[in-house]
Amino acid sequence: MPPCSFSRHATVSVTIKLDLYFPAHIFLPDPNKCSTSRIEPTYDTARRVTLENTVPRNINRTNSTRTITAVVVLLLLNCMNTTVSAAASRPNILLAISDDQSYPYASAYGDKTTNTPVFDRIAREGILFTNAFCASPGCSPCRAALLTGRHTWQIEQAGTHASSFPKKYRVYPDILEDAGYFVGYTGKGWGPGNWKVSGRTRNPAGPVFSKHKAKVPRGISKTDYARNFQDFLERKPKDKPFCFWFGASEPHRAYAKGRGLTMGKKLEDAHVPPFLPDTPEIRSDILDYCAEIDHFDQHLGRMIHELEERGELDNTLILVTADNGMPFPRAKANGYEYGIHAPMAIRWPIVVKSGRTIDDLIGFVDYAPTFLEAAGLDVPSAMPGRSLMNILRSEKSGRIDPGREMVFSARERHSSSRWNNWTYPIRSMRTHDYLLIRNFRPNRWPAGDPAGFQGAPFGYYDIDGCPSKTFLIEHRKSQSFSKFFHWAIDKRPEFELFDVKNDPGNLNNLANDAKHAALLKNLQHKMENYLRNTGDPRVIDGGDIYEEYKRYSRIRQFPKPPIID
Numbered sequence: 001m002p003p004c005s006f007s008r009h010a011t012v013s014v015t016i017k018l019d020l021y022f023p024a025h026i027f028l029p030d031p032n033k034c035s036t037s038r039i040e041p042t043y044d045t046a047r048r049v050t051l052e053n054t055v056p057r058n059i060n061r062t063n064s065t066r067t068i069t070a071v072v073v074l075l076l077l078n079c080m081n082t083t084v085s086a087a088a089s090r091p092n093i094l095l096a097i098s099d100d101q102s103y104p105y106a107s108a109y110g111d112k113t114t115n116t117p118v119f120d121r122i123a124r125e126g127i128l129f130t131n132a133f134c135a136s137p138g139c140s141p142c143r144a145a146l147l148t149g150r151h152t153w154q155i156e157q158a159g160t161h162a163s164s165f166p167k168k169y170r171v172y173p174d175i176l177e178d179a180g181y182f183v184g185y186t187g188k189g190w191g192p193g194n195w196k197v198s199g200r201t202r203n204p205a206g207p208v209f210s211k212h213k214a215k216v217p218r219g220i221s222k223t224d225y226a227r228n229f230q231d232f233l234e235r236k237p238k239d240k241p242f243c244f245w246f247g248a249s250e251p252h253r254a255y256a257k258g259r260g261l262t263m264g265k266k267l268e269d270a271h272v273p274p275f276l277p278d279t280p281e282i283r284s285d286i287l288d289y290c291a292e293i294d295h296f297d298q299h300l301g302r303m304i305h306e307l308e309e310r311g312e313l314d315n316t317l318i319l320v321t322a323d324n325g326m327p328f329p330r331a332k333a334n335g336y337e338y339g340i341h342a343p344m345a346i347r348w349p350i351v352v353k354s355g356r357t358i359d360d361l362i363g364f365v366d367y368a369p370t371f372l373e374a375a376g377l378d379v380p381s382a383m384p385g386r387s388l389m390n391i392l393r394s395e396k397s398g399r400i401d402p403g404r405e406m407v408f409s410a411r412e413r414h415s416s417s418r419w420n421n422w423t424y425p426i427r428s429m430r431t432h433d434y435l436l437i438r439n440f441r442p443n444r445w446p447a448g449d450p451a452g453f454q455g456a457p458f459g460y461y462d463i464d465g466c467p468s469k470t471f472l473i474e475h476r477k478s479q480s481f482s483k484f485f486h487w488a489i490d491k492r493p494e495f496e497l498f499d500v501k502n503d504p505g506n507l508n509n510l511a512n513d514a515k516h517a518a519l520l521k522n523l524q525h526k527m528e529n530y531l532r533n534t535g536d537p538r539v540i541d542g543g544d545i546y547e548e549y550k551r552y553s554r555i556r557q558f559p560k561p562p563i564i565d
């Protein structure tokens with residue numbers, strides 16, 4: 001017998017009665033822990049439907065006889081349906097992740113060029129997060145960190161781009177599936193990379209639901225994400241909660257050039273980051289990027305409509321974000337703000353008080369622990385991330401958790417863009433006011449070797465091919481624009497320090513500024529300690545192991561550089 005006087009039936013009955021009379025947030029003894037903890041009386045949509053179907057609508061405090069009758073009926077129903085209720089009391093989990101979208105490109109953040117009413121609704125009816133940071137500025141390592149709840153430097157090959165995904169690192173969809181969840185994904189799961197070579201039988205994001213295709217404009221994925229989600233829901237057993245990964249391929253390049261303008265977006269509305277030239281060409285490229293963000297948002301809207309139709313929306317924890325920053329020079333594949341700072345919002349109305357904006361620093365390693373805790377599961381000790389449940393349950397806005405002092409992001413190899421398929425190792429540490437970056441191999445080219453491949457005049461292949469990259473290369477000697485080119489491609493010092501509030505484009509490196517010397521030392525110490533304590537090979541033994549991890553995508557050949565490090 002557990003050392004506790006509450007049975008599961010008794011607790012459920014009390015919970016239902018409270019659901020009739022009291023607000024959603026009440027503290028009761030937890031029968032499992034015998035300590036005061038939170039119980040969500042309106043947690044269970046299936047149970048609430050039962051309630052509405054069986055209890056007279058006019059039940060009230062003055063009609064005690066009918067109230068007692070209702071409670072007795074509910075007690076009996078619960079005795080009959082304990083197993084079903086136990087499963088249904090867990091929320092559905094919907095992760096919606098776009099591909100290459102930076103903060104603040106969503107209309108909820110005030111961006112004028114994106115049109116994201118669905119993201120805005122999630123934020124309005126839940127929480128808008130202003131400080132969520134990707135685990136890596138690249139697709140596969142960031143997705144692997146999200147899936148495992150571990151930093152990229154803790155998951156071997158999965159911590160670099162387009163490699164493999166060792167089977168020993170468990171992912172949250174598998175853990176939830178073992179706990180009774182129905183699991184699936186559509187669009188882009190974990191990738192690019194080779195999960196089969198690791199002995200896995202499916203993408204780490206789960207079983208794929210991507211067979212439904214749609215007619216779409218050029219540049220947009222043919223996968224009909226929302227229709228596939230519908231397919232997934234139709235296959236879901238009624239008594240199981242679900243865990244679904246909606247991975248859009250947008251706004252990853254390539255874009256149909258000029259599509260943003262064609263859609264009616266205006267050049268003057270485009271938010272041009274400080275490290276890009278403010279020209280019509282760049283603005284138009286940004287409009288095309290925003291047009292693809294809109295596509296992601298529209299499919300999310302169809303998914304939410306589907307959940308509403310099925311009565312499943314309010315018991316679904318929806319988290320919307322992006323895997324890394326915008327595919328522009330000095331953004332994606334960089335440790336700077338526009339490479340790692342992501343849009344993020346969460347809606348889960350039976351637990352989360354709406355209309356809040358949270359400024360706490362959030363890392364992608366926090367999401368798997370959040371999903372597991374929301375599902376009532378233990379968070380494995382190997383996950384360094386911290387569940388967001390305390391923030392979700394809080395009713396406050398602003399900064400909530402004083403323990404959230406810093407978040408980390410990391411990259412190794414991105415594209416094949418240097419001699420010998422070298423990586424470009426970066427670690428970023430973001431506090432509320434500063435961004436510290438360590439470039440572990442400062443003799444290498446951060447955006448890739450300058451030499452082109454197979455006759456191309458220029459390389460820099462860690463920058464996606466695009467009109468903005470072409471513009472920088474073509475204007476590299478222009479008096480007005482050469483600085484933008486050099487910001488994107490020049491070699492960087494080992495340490496960079498930025499004041500993120502006054503320098504959101506991260507252009508003024510304070511690492512050599514005497515006034516910031518003490519701060520730099522303090523932050524370097526914190527970064528070193530954290531990386532060492534979490535087993536980062538880069539600080540423990542130099543991290544040359546990263547050069548050995550196989551890349552499964554295209555490999556390019558470059559001339560041997562003068563310095564081999």
Ligand SMILES: [Ca+2]
Nearest residue numbers: 099100139323
């Ligand atoms: Ca991406």
